[in-house]
Structure formats: C-alpha cells, structure tokens
Amino acid sequence: MPDIRPTVGSGALVLNATYEPLCVVSVRRAAILVLSAKAVCVADGEGMLHSARNALPVPSVVRLTRFVRVPYRTHVGLSRRAIFARDGWRCGYCRGPAETIDHVFPRSRGGRHAWENVVAACARCNHTKGDKTPAELGWRLHSSPAVPMGTAWRVLGHRTPDPRWADWLDLREPETEAAA
Numbered sequence: 179m180p181d182i183r184p185t186v187g188s189g190a191l192v193l194n195a196t197y198e199p200l201c202v203v204s205v206r207r208a209a210i211l212v213l214s215a216k217a218v219c220v221a222d223g224e225g226m227l228h229s230a231r232n233a234l235p236v237p238s239v240v241r242l243t244r245f246v247r248v249p250y251r252t253h254v255g256l257s258r259r260a261i262f263a264r265d266g267w268r269c270g271y272c273r274g275p276a277e278t279i280d281h282v283f284p285r286s287r288g289g290r291h292a293w294e295n296v297v298a299a300c301a302r303c304n305h306t307k308g309d310k311t312p313a314e315l316g317w318r319l320h321s322s323p324a325v326p327m328g329t330a331w332r333v334l335g336h337r338t339p340d341p342r343w344a345d346w347l348d349l350r351e352p353e354t355e356a357a358a
C-alpha cells in the first residue's frame with residue numbers, strides 16, 4: 179500500500195477502457211489503480227506522489243486497462259447542492275449569488291418539490307416572491323428548470339470539475355465555470 183499524501187482535493191477522473199467517463203475517485207485511489215496496472219494515467223495533475231518505492235505524477239485522468247460494464251444511475255438526486263450546481267450558484271430571477279432554493283410554483287399552493295419546479299434563488303428574490311408565482315409578479319425565470327442530464331452530471335454530480343477533465347466530459351455549459 180503506497181503512502182500517498184493527498185495533495186489535490188479534486189480527485190481523479192476514471193475512464194472506462196473505451197474512454198467513456200465512469201466516475202471520480204480520490205487521487206490516492208487512482209494512483210493505486212495505476213500502480214497495480216489496473217489503469218493507465220491519461221492526464222497528469224500537478225505535483226508528484228511518493229511511495230516507498232515509487233514516485234509518480236499525480237493522476238488527473240486515468241483509463242482502466244480492462245472494460246467494465248457499469249449500470250448507470252439515471253436519476254440525479256434532488257438535493258440542495260445539486261440544485262445550486264445545476265443553476266450555477268446563481269439566482270434564477272436576478273442572477274445574483276444564490277443562497278436559497280425557491281419553488282417556482284409555491285409549495286403552499288401545491289407546487290411540487292421536483293427538478294422542474296425548483297430554482298436556486300437569492301434570499302431577497304425568495305423573500306419578495308413569497309407565495310406568489312413569477313407570472314403574478316411579472317418576473318421571468320432566466321431559464322426553465324429541468325432535470326439535469328448528460329455524462330458530466332452522471333459522473334460529477336455536484337462536484338466541481340477539474341479543467342483537465344473537460345476533454346472527456348461534455349462541459350460546454352457556462353454554469354460549470356461559475357461552479358469552479
């Protein structure tokens with residue numbers, strides 16, 4: 179077992195043998211995969227990892243040497259963090275920094291707690307909105323709330339992606355930059 183001190187917090191992206199992104203693991207776990215020849219390093223991070231016998235660059239992206247079949251979770255859990263991440267930590271109404279979660283159609287009036295009815299919101303907009311709908315206030319949502327989809331979401335969830343992973347994940351949304 180190599181004595182590897184974690185140097186970066188972002189972890190390492192694991193690709194299947196087919197280069198399909200699978201998951202994010204700790205840098206230590208990725209290093210063990212590489213040292214045990216279960217994976218090869220595709221992109222280095224910053225710095226070196228040292229064990230008793232080895233020194234290797236911090237892995238940022240590793241690819242498994244053997245294909246693994248993985249059943250995918252298709253639903254992204256509706257958590258506070260996940261909602262903030264989807265909305266880029268910005269208020270759905272004024273685009274200011276988000277601090278709260280707003281139910282677009284108020285819960286008090288039967289609005290559902292579902293991806294399509296929640297947005298990140300700043301405290302001021304949330305307070306002003308109260309139990310009214312955006313239409314009643316003449317407000318417009320920056321974008322229609324939707325269930326997050328795509329490879330990046332499946333792999334990252336609410337994690338902040340390392341820019342080095344962009345080649346393998348579909349990170350074209352401007353929100354992912356705001357999340358960094």
Ligand SMILES: [Zn+2]
Pocket residue numbers: 269270271272273274299300301302303304
């Ligand atoms: Zn706002």
